[in-house]
Amino acid sequence: MIDPPAGLRPPRRPAAPTTGRQVVVFAEDDNADVDWSAAGITDVADSRDFTAGRVSAQTLREASATVFARLGIAVVSAAPDQVGALRAARRPVLSVSPELVHHVLREDPSAYVRGYRDGVTDLAGRLGGSGGGGGGEAPAPPVFEDTPAATWGVQAVQASTSPFSGAGIRVAVLDTGLDLAHPDFAGRTVVAESFVTGVPSAQDGHGHGTHCVGTACGPRVPPAGPRYGVASEAEIYVGKVLSDEGSGDDGGILAGIDWAVANGCAVVSMSLGADVAEAHPPYSAAGRRALQQGSLIVAAAGNNADRENGEFGFVGAPANSVEILAVGALDSRLATAWFSARSLPVPGGEVDVAGPGVDVLSTWPMPDRYNTISGTSMATPHVAGLAALWAQATGRRGYELWATLTQASRRLAEPSVDVGSGLVLAPQEGAGTA
Structure with a gap:
């Protein structure tokens, strides 16, 4: 071998x-x-x-x-x-x-500062012609920034110019739960269940889940701050499958997937995982059978890379199942985030698409209300929200929705082993008739 x-x-x-x-x-x-x-x-x-x-x-x-x-x-x-x-x-x-036991996907904030600095320096060198391998043919990507109107991620995926809102589409976020009293979700349709032993409520005592729900389904016009959510009118299904310490087992996660499928959720977002290079058979079966019933599972590729030190990592479980859409992370220059896992040359080990995952502003349990964090965990709900927009625009579900997301992705200068088909973009006017 x-x-x-x-x-x-x-x-x-x-x-x-x-x-x-x-x-x-x-x-x-x-x-x-x-x-x-x-x-x-x-x-x-x-x-x-x-x-x-x-x-x-x-x-x-x-x-x-x-x-x-x-x-x-x-x-x-x-x-x-x-x-x-x-x-x-x-x-x-x-x-x-x-x-297996899974966890929220963490990245080291102190290492991020070094990695982002080095990444920007390297990118600037390549764009200026001093770096190797780029060929100088690709135009410089835009640099996105948070504005009073919208976060850089919402702008980059063009959700801010899309006429679609995810209305009528059910999106399940399986994570640490949601701050159920968060003012930004007042008046929204939220169905919440806990699948964690000894925890009867889906209330989020960690923060990770609330952040992911906000990115996927936050309001079009938040009570305070810029727009940070993609599918502003989607019906929110919150499955607490990870504890307030950020961990959970296959049983609770599979229970959440089964519940989401039973309730007709077109999109299931999972920003969790285990650093296992081999595909875990239960998630391959769950992903396939969910797709057959019209539910697309979107999962974080993983944060186990350390690119500034030449370590590219690998896509972990459950994202490394062939039947689950694996999402890598981009920074505001649309370069691969330093921590974002790279594809392995095995079935299911690929990064399929990419989304904004560095310095992402979204909701956080009160009294903080908002927080800015990084990870493939943050890229995943961007893609989940976009899937809801495309499901509304086209009526497509399951395998067809997967194909639509990859076809709707913007090709990037980054290698496909890092970003797959590229940055997923929101449907624009007329997309539903294409």
């Missing part, structure tokens, strides 16, 4: 933490039941038996097996050899994987 080039080789990292439970993916055969008795399992919960498809975190903890029927996936509290007995059951088992 030939080793990949140094720039594509993932850094050595400790194995992602697991919970001891197993995640089972079944074949797509709705007419075949699972013979749980083959594994000695009798206490089984099914998402179809719960109101609005919401499986509580308590059920996940107490049941021996919890089935997310719309996804064809189950989380099982049993040893791997015990679960292995299911492979002989009437409904074929495609995979059995350890349940």
